[in-house]
Amino acid sequence: MKFSGNGLYVEKYVKCMNCGVLIYETDLPKSVDAGDGKLYCGKWCLNWAASRAERKSKESA
């Protein structure tokens, strides 16, 4: 979540790419930035997204 400098409004709603929860300043330490604008709230979501992608590609193959 990116707040304006004066703290009076939200500039950007920042969400986990996988599960969709809001990521506030205080949550940043636990979060994982996978590059390419892909932010995950934690390792669990990063791994889940990866294993889902793998499962889906196996299914379509």
Place this chain on the structure above:
Amino acid sequence: MTYYVGVDIGGTFTDFVSFDIKKNTITAWKNPSTPVEPFDGVMDGLRKMPDLEAVSRLRLGTTIATNAILQRNGAKIAYVTTKGFRDIPFIQHGNRKSHYDMTWIKAKPLVLRQHCYELDERLDQNGDILTPLDEDEVLSLARKIRDDGEVEAVAVNFLFSYINPAHELRVKKIFAEQLPDIPLSISYEVLPKWKEYERASTTLADAYVKPLVARSFASMKQRFEAVGLGGRVAVMKSNGGESSFAGAAAQPIQMTVSGPTGGVVASRAMSKLIDEPNIVTFDMGGTSTDCATIINGEERFTTNFQIEWGLPIQIPMIDVRSIGAGGGSIAWIDKGDLLQVGPQSAGADPAPACYGRGGIEPTVTDSNLVLGRLKADEFLGGEMNVDLELARKAVEGVANKLGMGIEETANAIVQIANNSMVGALRSVLLEKGHDPRDFTLLGFGGAGPLHICDLMELEGIPRGIVPIHPGQFSALGFVMTDARTDKQRTIQQTSLHFDVATSNKMMKELVELAVNELRSQGYTQVLEIYRNIDLRYFGQNYELQIPFTEEKFDEKSLEDLWKRYHEAHDARFNFYIPGETIEMVNLSISVVAPTPKPKLTKIAKGTGTPVSMDERDIWFDKTFFATKVYDRSDLLADMFVDGPAIIREDSATTVLRPGYQVQADAYGNLIITKKRK
């Protein structure tokens, strides 16, 4: 004429109270009920009376209407309503009993859909006629119902009939001519209040029980006449008042839930006698506990009764809340390893384990036995023997799963049951904004006196009362009531636009209706008239009831009424809205024909503590206490006993905790308080 008699027909027992006016003595006794033909049990019990001809008045609490509705064996009825709206009884409120229970099946109304008929008539929200009633259509419908052959009673409910009953009254007249043998209930006479579904549900229920009640009362009247009680028997209504047979048969819906009202009426009488204006009562039986309140010396009424969830009967009744916690409630362990008590009950079969009828699950009664509060030879005045070992074995099953001792477990079971009861007490009080600690707790019924001290401790209630004859307190209440009728009507005026003439006319008509009803039942005495008004802020949807002591609406009495409403709202909700428009929704009239009442007399006085007749070990909280046992009849007025103690009598046992004290008052009621240091 020597006796006033009250008879309360219960599920297992019928209670009798006979008050001898000449000697000022009360005799109370029980007889097993005969569910197949309840009046057999009544007649049998009355044999104990020396002289029926000397009975001045007998009041009967009957459950035929209630049972017919609960067991669904009332009449086959037809529903007649405004065209386009025959599905109102099936649509109902649209909500579900529980948020998350997919197994729930919506309640079925008392009428079959194929017996719902529509007539092309329509009133608007002012009562003006949009579509007049077509009398040919009415005649045709009457023929159809006659030809159907199955219909035994008819309920009529048109939209907005509470404002303009012309169409309903016309249908009533035509049907009376065309279908003279089929009783009719019209919504204007049953419940002239807005909200068509509640009105439909109530009117349907009235029609549903009309034929059965008419037959039953006819037979009852004959039997009472045969034993010399003709003309001196009355029936109890759910508003706690009595009614003649004819009056009750004309509006049988007034008799549902009349049983528990006796205890409230008795509590009210006691409240006035010993000057205890605020009482919360609990009547604890085998399967359930009924709670009610007396506030400023008056009983509370409700219009929110439901036959089952979703089927309301909005007749004013004494507000008694029933919860499924009683002596027979079963203790069990749930899937989270938590101890639960009830709502299942062991009932009469298999009954508590200690009864030896094959029950193996521990109940509250079994726990009380294990804790020593009940003694095996004390059940039913010694007429019944129970087995302590069976009780211990049942509790042990649960104790092992919890890893606790048997007595600790029995104690936990009783505590959890107590907690449910406290929850019921709180809900009855807190809904109206009252604090339980401002009230005196009054306990009766088979198990009330056993638990009253625990409840006081749990909720911090400073005073408790175990009244005289706690086992037959309801029947005692019957002896002490009046004749009473309640009438309500939706009025719909606001403080901004108030039609004084129309409103006064409505008020006058309503009072006359109530007065005439009592007069026609043979009450010739001076009547007491009470007027109450349901008000709310314009836009809100729930009303507060405000007493109106004037006879008419005028500028002055209205000013005063609005002012008192603002004050009442503030007192109840901690805010009010000055200057806001107030809506007058319902007029509520109660007319009472006071009947002669027996006077309870004072008992002999004494001093100090009586001699105890026995001693035994009783478990309180964490350990056994050596506890003295007293006979209630030894406790004369002003005598006291310090806890821990047991006060025994034929129909009940009062348990007094350590740290509490009980003193008999001038009338023999046991007053329980915390012991002064």
Place this chain on the structure above:
Amino acid sequence: MDPIMMKILDSSMVSVCREMGITLMQTSYSTIFNEALDFSCAIANTDGDMIACAEFCPAQIGGMPLMAKSIIKEIPLDDIYEGDVLLHNDPYRGGLHTPEHTFFKPIFCEGELRGFAVSIGHIAEVGGMVPGGFPGEATEIFHEGLRLPPIKIVKRGVMNDDVWKIILANVRTPRYNYGDLRALISAVDLGVAQMTRLYNKYGANLVDQTSKDLMDYSERRMRAEIEKIPDGIYAFEDLVEDDGIEDRQYKIAVEVHKTGSDVIADYTGSSSQAKGPINATLGVTMSATYNAMLHMTDPDIPKNSGCFRPIKVIAPPTTVVNVDFPAPEVGGNTETHPRIAGTVIGALAGVIPHLAMAAEGCTHGNFVFGGVHAASKEFFACYDIEVVGWGGRSFADGNDACDSINGNCRVTPVEVFEVRYPWRVKEWAFREDSGGPGKFRGGVGYTKTLECLNDEIIISQMTDRHKTYPWGLKGGLPGDNGATLFKQGGKGNWKNAVQLYGKASPSKYSNISIKKGDLVSLVMPAGGGYGDPKDRSHKAVKQDVAEGYVSINAAKNIYGL
């Protein structure tokens, strides 16, 4: 863990929440509040966990935990003082949709903040594009009404008048809004007073510890229920038929992963967010998932954050199940929630059929309107709820006329409706053959037809199931769909909003002007059937025919009588 204390405290706290609700019910103004009971009350701790709630509105019960957590994130605890009341309705920060206003009041014990009393209610009129709060053609949040980030509406016991002035200046019915907001505040006032009593009676440490134990207990019970479901990955899909702006379908896709005592509902694969207001917020999707699970497990488990711990929700951003600012969302909480819940139930129906149900109508009708009373010249606005048939089950027919799964609202009586608003109800009747045929029939749908009595009433609607059908299960047939039909001046043929008013969708539209004498007919969907209709007992079919639920034709041709 002290089991007695837990039981006593749980029932005491639920009792407090119930009392809060009763206060709300008895003092509020909007019928959506006090007739429909669209509100909830709860107690939360300082972590934002919900420790008790009373059973008023399912959608809000499931959404409460996220809302409580959100307010903790934004307003630091040491910036909260005794006598404050905090308010927010922001859908993008844990809210459900703009009309839902959540109030938090802190509970202090011996000067220390211990938790919050929470009340949440649906305020009917919130400003925005249409009266009544449901703009079927909204394309951004700014159309949908006044959005309130977490703010203090009362500061240390004193009303924050500037906030009140702003709110009341931006709504069409300030008198009603004032009444409703006061009601919500009086509820949390009561909650704090009663909880303070509990804290003083039992001691703060005992209450806090017991509350934690209670959540653990609920978690244990929920896990025990989940264990009973066979492990596996179960997929299901449903479609929202359009969004009020484009004639496109939107997919809700779920994969339910059940492993041991954990459930993960992964909504990846659902459509990208829509232009119109059918999008669900994350709060709604979490609430719907919890709701579905609560329906398929023991209903007696105490509802608190603990019972939701075993359930994880994966809702990717920028989809119909997790809408991004500033896309519109007002219909998500009422219309999309039941569809989402339905997909979870549908997914698991295969493995726990005895606990499952065919589709219910899945809409609340959301018929909103406003205008000026000819007599009093005062503005009126209303959010009218209608109810639907429920789906057949493995052991019984679906219930007729019940509010969809995410609500538990009551319908407004004709006599109340006609006194308050310038409409006349012409009929309110079940439709024959509307219940989806099956061994166990779907509940029927009804039709409510209204005649306009005012010079003008502005109507909007945000509903669904006009083009798609409530699905059946295990060979049961779909239930009847719904419609909104018009007859101008009461003449001619029935036409829908697309045909008559050129709207993009027949079920989602804003600001249609209805004139005196016009007829509006609300046709509500029915429930889907369960099992093959030919397996329905002949006795039951004959009874259906006698009672008028099934035609003789259908009895012969569909049920094989």
